[in-house]
Amino acid sequence: MLREDDLVYLLDEKGKRYWITLNPGMLKVPGLGVLDGSKVIGQEEGSEVSLAGQGFVVLRPGAVELMESLDRGPQVITPKDAATILLRCDLKPGDAVVESGVGSGSLTTALLNAVGDDGWVISVEIREDFAQKARRNVSRLGEPLNWELRLGDIAEVVIESKVDAVVLDLADPWDALDNVETFLRPGGRFCAYLPNMNQAERLVRELRVRRYVEIDALENIQRGLEVHEAGVRPSYETLGHTGYLIFARKAAGRDE
Amino acid sequence: MLREDDLVYLLDEKGKRYWITLNPGMLKVPGLGVLDGSKVIGQEEGSEVSLAGQGFVVLRPGAVELMESLDRGPQVITPKDAATILLRCDLKPGDAVVESGVGSGSLTTALLNAVGDDGWVISVEIREDFAQKARRNVSRLGEPLNWELRLGDIAEVVIESKVDAVVLDLADPWDALDNVETFLRPGGRFCAYLPNMNQAERLVRELRVRRYVEIDALENIQRGLEVHEAGVRPSYETLGHTGYLIFARKAAGRDE
């Protein structure tokens, strides 16, 4: 049931989403008009409302819609890559994970979703403007209790307890490896996201030297499939490169 | 710390995994020899052991290693596709999800991992031999308390309460859509995995008729990146098709 203070989106027939936070008053929907919130609250999720002569379906966002509603671009970790990070870092309810940088908070949303209320996400960001932007984006559903956003350099920050996974979205992840050793638990999962092949190569060589195991580098390509009147075919659009994902597990008693 | 009854794998220098369940006695490692379990128990995860003159790192498996240790093939949902299913079905701690068929239990492991102890996975399988194989595979870490495996036809089975998501890995998922309506909550997520484009096309058209929203069909391609002495390049190996993923969300008060 849709409730007051829920962040929801109105979905039109063409798939466009209009975002609002529900309250019982008159809600301004940018680009559409005004909606009487009291008629939406109490209805089932997925219900239809009318506005400006059009029908809209009202839905709560999941991680994927929250990610897609941020600014897109090569610099944002996209859902296809976030999905692989969650699975390959084996993130599950109760896990603790460190990420750096936080960027616009796209991956953060997915991490928080995966580890849940019993888990813990620490996001380390060196730039204050990015940190602020991420905080704004991540807190659209309310300030998460399982999230800590720290201003600082991941190569130097002190993380007091051991974590299950570390995800680095940085140009120079090798600079952080000494510090990562101090807080990633043995057997824990390491991941880095890097646009250039040279960076991927350098990081893999550094991880080998540090005797990480299960080192794996890969790239995701996701193609849309379109169903038209005339038939079905892959999308004509944009299937470009985003970044390389490098995964590894930390062995015990090495480099210590 | 590694404990008695832990399922672990020994990882050799080339990345090959040897699976054992820890106990304090002499453990037969198929293809390698015999390991004294009492010397492993109590050590940190990621520790090194020696066997037959070789060094091995001892690690607990995550969902991805469990999935990779099953028989592979087009008929198994691979980690790359499972990752996308978890994210796009917005599965998180506490969610309830129905899957059918269960196959060899590869996706089941990932679903259980994602929803956690507070969540619920119901796997519906029509073939008893598949169900038994899945039970064996899924229970390698112990029988999960949040899992129910039912013998039956997903087109007819009665699911008593509403679930957050449904994942179908069936040749004819459209036959199950009437029944899915009875237990997928409004706003809930639907996913199907289908090898042929004709199936993807037919399902998308059926979902449109049933007024599902956010219908999206896609394919994942994952390329390995290999770092050699001489440099870095994409893998020469296997980048073939696995299946199409079709996602949708259920609207409320439609088809009811």
Added chain:
Amino acid sequence: MLREDDLVYLLDEKGKRYWITLNPGMLKVPGLGVLDGSKVIGQEEGSEVSLAGQGFVVLRPGAVELMESLDRGPQVITPKDAATILLRCDLKPGDAVVESGVGSGSLTTALLNAVGDDGWVISVEIREDFAQKARRNVSRLGEPLNWELRLGDIAEVVIESKVDAVVLDLADPWDALDNVETFLRPGGRFCAYLPNMNQAERLVRELRVRRYVEIDALENIQRGLEVHEAGVRPSYETLGHTGYLIFARKAAGRDE
């Protein structure tokens, strides 16, 4: 050496091409200014000229630059697909080939290039406006003597002699197969270009019924590789679907 009446392009530092036909007078280069043709004629191809304070390299176009200078879009056969058509249709000097439709003449240019002066290209186009556009595009280098452009329906047109290859870029290539039998020589090569998978499937099944051999369907994906200051990576841009290519060879004495 660059000569009068040569079609050339001026290439700027950023890779933009400006097209002109050389003559000894003052040449207007759209978007740039005026160039003294007499100073270009007689110079080597690849020479540099100055215009509006910028340097430009003067080059004659090959098939690929001619193709790229046409309007792009899904409806044009792109160089990546044209390249595969030329090789898999085994087109070589002296060969005779029929294509239909002619579209904007993009593939025609590549076909003419491949079969040379001793070869023969017959382009059959049902729409007069397309035929005119193609004639304009193809004749930029002068009206080719080895080209015949016919207005008509490939399903009905009479081709008097046997040809080595047929390339169909039509929505319903199966409708033309009866007529293709009358002019494609035994052992000759058949190719069709089709955007939808349903079309590809139907055509393959038709070709099997007609006992064509070496039936092969495929799709080309071409990714740019970009070298930046910071390193090297695949292009972020456009790697979408264009069309499926279906190839086959005609057996003798079948369907006759």
Added chain:
Amino acid sequence: MLREDDLVYLLDEKGKRYWITLNPGMLKVPGLGVLDGSKVIGQEEGSEVSLAGQGFVVLRPGAVELMESLDRGPQVITPKDAATILLRCDLKPGDAVVESGVGSGSLTTALLNAVGDDGWVISVEIREDFAQKARRNVSRLGEPLNWELRLGDIAEVVIESKVDAVVLDLADPWDALDNVETFLRPGGRFCAYLPNMNQAERLVRELRVRRYVEIDALENIQRGLEVHEAGVRPSYETLGHTGYLIFARKAAGRDE
């Protein structure tokens, strides 16, 4: 019409090819049995013959079948890449082209096909064993009159006249660039085939320093499409990396 001394292949129902050279005697077809050549000679290409109770279609090979009948592997330039080389090097009847190394002669066959009897292919190979293997492979259709195979180092060999294009399949193509300057005509086309991204990066940077223009690096991915009883889908098999293709055109009066 099939003639004495023709190299042909017998194609079985499953697409397997059996190679023979026609003569009027009894022909041993390895793996199948003995065929009476006198009954094949004089028939149309594409005719069917019976052997060991099976039907076979008799076909002359084109460049693509000749290439596919060589040993495959990463070290051979595959048809998909050869096709792009022919088009992007703008090879046409009468052109002169230099390639090095010759490898097993796979690309040579395609180059000879494209430039025809009025063209000229010079293959430079430093290793005598490769040169011999290539000669054997290329001469299956008879010793080509438009082909010159030279033992030597492409970085030092003297090519007396200017050529239209150069194709390098070498680990260190930059070492050859000084010498390439001496025989590639201004406006001519340069191509290199390189498996590693580091090599591609280095070569692109070298070409920029030497002020080549139209520098373009790309990778081809080709996916088979399979039509089964149950429908149509991309191939499950092998879509791996082969190599990067780097193209450029030579400007005049630079580096001279």
